Amino acid sequence: MDLHELFLVTLVVEPVLEDHVTRDLLELGATGFTVMEARGRGTRGIRTGDIPGHNVRIETVVAKSVAERILTRVQEKWFEQYAVIAWAHPVKVVRGDKYVAGETQGEAEADEE
Amino acid sequence: MNESGALLDILRANLLSPIPLAFALGVAARLLKSEFSLPRDIYAGLGIYLLFALGLKGGVELGNAPLAAIVVPALVTLGLGVIRPLTSYGVLRSVGRMGVADSAGIAAHYGSVSAVTFIAALAFTDGVGLPAEGFMPTLLAILEVPGIAVALMIGAVKLGGDRPTGEVLHEVLTGRTLVLLGGGLLVGALSDPGAWEQVKPFYDGAIFKGALVLFLLEMGVVAGERLADLKETGAFLLVFGVVMAIAHGLLGAAVGTWAGLSPGGATVLASMAASASYIAAPPAVRMTIPEANPTLSLTAALAITFPFNIVAGIPLYLAFATWLAG
Numbered sequence: 001m002d003l004h005e006l007f008l009v010t011l012v013v014e015p016v017l018e019d020h021v022t023r024d025l026l027e028l029g030a031t032g033f034t035v036m037e038a039r040g041r042g043t044r045g046i047r048t049g050d051i052p053g054h055n056v057r058i059e060t061v062v063a064k065s066v067a068e069r070i071l072t073r074v075q076e077k078w079f080e081q082y083a084v085i086a087w088a089h090p091v092k093v094v095r096g097d098k099y100v101a102g103e104t105q106g107e108a109e110a111d112e113e
Numbered sequence: 114m115n116e117s118g119a120l121l122d123i124l125r126a127n128l129l130s131p132i133p134l135a136f137a138l139g140v141a142a143r144l145l146k147s148e149f150s151l152p153r154d155i156y157a158g159l160g161i162y163l164l165f166a167l168g169l170k171g172g173v174e175l176g177n178a179p180l181a182a183i184v185v186p187a188l189v190t191l192g193l194g195v196i197r198p199l200t201s202y203g204v205l206r207s208v209g210r211m212g213v214a215d216s217a218g219i220a221a222h223y224g225s226v227s228a229v230t231f232i233a234a235l236a237f238t239d240g241v242g243l244p245a246e247g248f249m250p251t252l253l254a255i256l257e258v259p260g261i262a263v264a265l266m267i268g269a270v271k272l273g274g275d276r277p278t279g280e281v282l283h284e285v286l287t288g289r290t291l292v293l294l295g296g297g298l299l300v301g302a303l304s305d306p307g308a309w310e311q312v313k314p315f316y317d318g319a320i321f322k323g324a325l326v327l328f329l330l331e332m333g334v335v336a337g338e339r340l341a342d343l344k345e346t347g348a349f350l351l352v353f354g355v356v357m358a359i360a361h362g363l364l365g366a367a368v369g370t371w372a373g374l375s376p377g378g379a380t381v382l383a384s385m386a387a388s389a390s391y392i393a394a395p396p397a398v399r400m401t402i403p404e405a406n407p408t409l410s411l412t413a414a415l416a417i418t419f420p421f422n423i424v425a426g427i428p429l430y431l432a433f434a435t436w437l438a439g
Contacts, residue, residue: 016396081403 004096007067007088009060011074012038014083015053022058024073029066029101034059042083055083061091061099119435123428126241131326132233133423139333140420144340151331159328164228164290166316167250168297173309174247176302182373183248186382189372190252193386194259197361198224202267204357209349217268218398218405219350222414223357224260225390226253228290229332230419232325234384234427241431243377254294256385261285261394268402276401285397332419339416346412354389354417358426362387366434376434383430387422389414 009030013021018035025033038057062070067088078084093099127133142149151159175183201223205216231253238245262282269276285291301309314320343351365386369379391414398405 014399016399020400 001094002096003092003094005090006061006093006096006099007064008091009062009067009070009086009088011058011084011086012040012055013058013078014055017078017082017084018056018058021074021078024077025058025060025070028069028073030060030062030070031099031101032060042085061093063100066101120428120432123241123432124425127237127428128424130237130240132236132329135326135330136333136336136420136423139330139335140337140340141333143334143337150334151327156328156331159324159331161289161293162324163232163321163328164293165297166321167228167232167253168294168299169301169304169309169316171248171250171253171294172298172301173304173306174301175251175298176304178246178248182246183251185372186246186248186252186369186374186378187255189368190255190382190385191259193361193365193368193382194224194256195263196364197386198260198264198267200360201357202264204353209353211349212404213271214268214402214404215406215409217264217271218402218407219353219410219413220267221261221264221398221402222389222391222394222410223361223418224264225258225394226256226260226385227388227390227414227419227422228253228294228392229328230388230422230427231381231385233329233423234381234430236322236325237427238377238380238431243375243380243431243435245377245381246374249378249381250294251298252382253385254291254298257290257294257390257393258282258285261390261397265397265401268398268405272402272404278401281397281400284400285393288393290393329423336415336420339412342408342412343416346409350409350413351417354413355421358387358389358418358421359429362422362426362430363433366430366437370434370437376431376438379434379437380427380431383434384422384427387418387426387430389418391415391419 011021022033022035036057036059037054039054060070071086071088074084074086198220202216202220205211205219206213209216211219231249235245235249262285265276265278265281269278362383365383366379369382370376374382391411394414395407395411398410399407
């Protein structure tokens with residue numbers, strides 16, 4: 001089986017940000033994402049966002065350059081005012097080209113070697 | 114009987130009715146750390162049912178009402194929508210000495226309206242035999258948005274920066290309150306009276322009132338969760354939540370009476386004016402004024418102003434409206 005090395009970016013954000021963050025992901029080159037409800041405790045207290053509704057955990061598998069762009073955007077746009085945590089780690093996926101939009105295609109192929 | 118005796122009678126009639134009692138039970142359940150709470154989807158479903166029913170009934174009445182009877186109350190309501198966030202902002206800044214962001218955030222909540230307070234006021238005026246005009250839900254739809262818009266504008270002007278105000282107002286306009294209420298008004302107004310009669314028992318009468326009581330039970334749980342935050346929000350906001358409600362309520366009753374509403378209608382308009390939003394305003398403020406602390410506005414709206422209106426405010430506005438009409 002061919003395994004391709006890509007990056008899994010995970011963001012846990014307060015509920016009002018869901019649409020805004022997922023729009024950013026697609027704009028920065030992600031080809032898709034998964035959203036789950038999340039509960040937990042962080043530095044901003046148990047009810048991180050404070051507005052009724054659950055926090056959401058957004059995951060997307062992307063090429064390394066896209067992962068970096070996403071994390072930079074999150075840092076610049078959301079970290080200061082909102083309850084957001086973000087991380088990325090390398091993952092091995094089958095069907096690597098599924099997660100890569102046109103402009104980063106070459107990079108994913110290079111990663112495979 | 115003297116006037117204060119009449120007010121006490123109204124207060125007692127209100128307190129010993131299922132709506133405030135169910136609300137109190139919900140608060141008590143939360144304070145006793147009971148595991149009870151209504152499943153989230155049922156709570157949301159009841160909210161949808163109540164809003165849509167309100168829209169439908171209002172729409173049917175709107176279809177029957179002469180346009181001239183609605184124009185002045187509608188304009189007065191629009192005026193209230195613009196004035197309330199400004200008075201709230203002014204008081205928060207000058208008396209409360211709060212920052213621009215927190216003041217604008219709270220003002221957006223007090224500029225919009227709580228649909229549940231409105232429905233409770235309708236049920237209350239019905240119960241005491243002074244039913245409000247049938248077109249009142251139209252006024253609720255008119256009051257929902259301008260207050261939020263004005264307060265977000267204050268935030269945008271005073272704080273500067275790149276704020277998605279237009280985008281967020283679109284979200285408010287297409288939010289569930291206006292779609293269900295405004296859409297329901299339209300459906301009700303267009304519906305053939307014979308066809309309405311067939312579905313009326315589900316939307317009007319005992320089922321509606323029973324659903325409202327169940328909804329208030331869960332509102333009690335939600336408000337009870339907020340009570341612990343009162344320590345954080347401080348004494349000023351506690352006083353603000355009550356005094357602002359009374360001031361806006363008396364203003365609403367006065368202009369409602371002036372606009373030709375019956376004492377019941379003026380009471381319902383007053384209760385709307387006195388209420389604070391906790392559904393439409395919070396996400397709108399969070400996206401456009403993220404510097405504002407959401408704990409302050411939500412606690413004031415949910416744990417102070419909402420219970421005050423349900424328990425004492427609505428009867429007070431009725432007494433005032435009756436006295437004005439007197």
